[in-house]
Amino acid sequence: ETAVFQTPNYHVTQVGNEVSFNCKQTLGHDTMYWYKQDSKKLLKIMFSYNNKQLIVNETVPRRFSPQSSDKAHLNLRIKSVEPEDSAVYLCASSPTGWDTQYFGPGTRLLVL
Amino acid sequence: QQKVQQSPESLSVPEGGMASLNCTSSDRNFQYFWWYRQHSGEGPKALMSIFSDGDKKEGRFTAHLNKASLHVSLHIRDSQPSDSALYFCAASEHAGSFNKLTFGAGTRLAVCP
Numbered sequence: 697e698t699a700v701f702q703t704p705n706y707h708v709t710q711v712g713n714e715v716s717f718n719c720k721q722t723l724g725h726d727t728m729y730w731y732k733q734d735s736k737k738l739l740k741i742m743f744s745y746n747n748k749q750l751i752v753n754e755t756v757p758r759r760f761s762p763q764s765s766d767k768a769h770l771n772l773r774i775k776s777v778e779p780e781d782s783a784v785y786l787c788a789s790s791p792t793g794w795d796t797q798y799f800g801p802g803t804r805l806l807v808l
Numbered sequence: 809q810q811k812v813q814q815s816p817e818s819l820s821v822p823e824g825g826m827a828s829l830n831c832t833s834s835d836r837n838f839q840y841f842w843w844y845r846q847h848s849g850e851g852p853k854a855l856m857s858i859f860s861d862g863d864k865k866e867g868r869f870t871a872h873l874n875k876a877s878l879h880v881s882l883h884i885r886d887s888q889p890s891d892s893a894l895y896f897c898a899a900s901e902h903a904g905s906f907n908k909l910t911f912g913a914g915t916r917l918a919v920c921p
Contacts, residue, residue: 700851736913737846737894737913737914738911738913739852739896739911740911741908741909744908752908786851786852788851796842796854796857797854797909798853798854799851799852799853800851801849801850801851802850802851
């Protein structure tokens with residue numbers, strides 16, 4: 697049963713373009729996350745928001761920027777994509793900052 | 809070097825058999841562990857968490873934690889083909905009120921009918 701929704705499922709773009717990914721959770725959670733999963737399936741946290749406030753910003757390139765309009769939505773924008781940005785981007789949420797995390801199905805990005 | 813290491817990289821067990829997965833942390837700050845499972849084309853899904861030494865059982869799944877050696881294992885009894893997936897160990901230090909998870913590289917489990 698999906699309660700963390702991500703759009704689009706898949707996106708193909710060219711180097712230098714801008715892309716945006718959307719995430720919505722219907723669980724009423726306070727905390728949301730963006731993860732990157734590379735081609736080797738390694739998972740690494742990128743950002744975390746708690747009640748619309750950024751609380752974790754890992755060392756990611758400045759072309760990545762998260763955006764949160766309310767605690768149920770967390771979007772990710774990538775300005776001027778690079779080939780190494782090809783990956784699956786996973787959104788997750790948790791009731792508080794200290795709880796099991798629930799993941800969405802991911803958005804697969806392919807940069808040509 | 810990854811702070812959370814999993815073994816084996818891949819594992820094949822017969823249907824009905826026992827699967828055993830291992831995870832070790834090299835960071836003494838990591839005291840809290842989760843097991844997640846990811847089926848192909850889906851996001852990871854939490855199986856269980858374990859924070860105290862000893863065993864924790866949930867249905868067919870049993871986790872064991874040894875904090876002294878920072879070793880956690882997951883045992884799946886009566887394995888089913890639907891258990892075939894990528895299994896992640898994730899660790900965290902309790903830093904204030906925020907849970908920043910560090911994931912291992914995963915163990916790919918195949919359950920053969």
